[in-house]
Amino acid sequence: MDSEAQTTNRSLKFSWLAIFSLLMFFYMYLPIFVLGFYSFNQSPYSAGWQGFTLKWYVKLFADGRILRSLQNSLVVALCAVAIAAVLGTMMAVGLARYRFPGKGLYRGIAYLPLIVPDIAIAVATLVFLAVVNVPLSLGTIVAAHVVFCLAYVALVVSSRISQLDPYLEEAALDLGATPTQAFIQVLLPELAPAILAGCLLAFVLSMDDFLIASFTAGTGSTTLPMEIFSRIRTGVKPDINALSVLLIFASAGVAILAEYLRTRSAKRMR
Secondary structure, eight states: OHHHHHHHHHHHHHHHHHHHHHHHHHHHHHHHHHHHHHTTBSSSSTTSOOOBOOHHHHHHHTOHHHHHHHHHHHHHHHHHHHHHHHHHHHHHHHHHHOOOTTHHHHHHHHTGGGTSOHHHHHHHHHHHHHHTTOOOSHHHHHHHHHHHHHHHHHHHHHHHHTTSOTHHHHHHHHTTOOHHHHIIIIIHHHHHHHHHHHHHHHHHHHHHOOHHHHHHOOTTOOOHHHHHHHHHTTOOOHHHHHHHHHHHHHHHHHHHHHHHHHHHHHHHHO
16 A cells, blocks of 8 residues: 555656646747747738748848848857867866966956856946957957857866866876877867867857947947847837747757767766
C-alpha cells in the first residue's frame, strides 16, 4: 500500500510539474506566436485579420532602408565581435594563467559591463567621445559594442579554461615548444569552441542593441533596431512583424549553434 501511495504521489507531482511547465511555455511564447500569425495578415493594420498573404515579406526584402540598416548592424556586429574575440581570449587566458598585483580587482572591473545598465554605458561612452572630440559614426558604435562584447567573450572563455588541465601547456613546453607554439597548437584548439560560442552570443547581443547604438550613432549610421524603433512609433505594421519573425528565427539558429558547440565541447572534455 505504501508503495502504491508513493507511486500515486509521484504521478500527481509529475502531472502538476508538467502542467506548470506547459503554462509557463505558453505564457512566454504566446506573444511570439501572435506576432508570427499577424505577419501574414492581409490588412495593413495589425488589429484585424483580413486574410493570408506573403506580401509583407516580399515588401521587406525590397525595402532599401531596412536593408541598409541591416547592413550597418552586420558591419557593427562583425567588427565588434572580431575585436572582442581577440581581446577577450587574451584577457581570459591572462587572468587564468598569470598572477599579478590587483588581479582580483582587475577581474571585477573587466566583467563590470555585464551588470552595468546599458544606459550608463551609453551615456559614459557619449561623454567620453565628446571630451576627446571624436565625431559620431559607425566606428563609434563598434567601439561602444566592443566594451560589452569583450566581457561576454572573456566570461565564456574563462569558464572553459577553468575546466582544462593546466599541465597541458607545461608538457608542450617541456617537449620543446615555445610559449607561442604552446598557445597556438595546444591551448587555442581547446578554447576554440568556447571562443566561437562567446562570439555567437556577443553577435546576437550586438545585433539586438538599441540603446548604446542610438547614443553613439552618427548621421547615416542607423542600425536595424534603431530603424525598427523609428517605425513603430506610429504603430506596428505587418512588415515590422515579418522582420521581427525573421530576427527571431535567426537568433534561435545562432543560439542552437552555440548550444551545439557547448555540448560538443563538454562531451570532448568527458
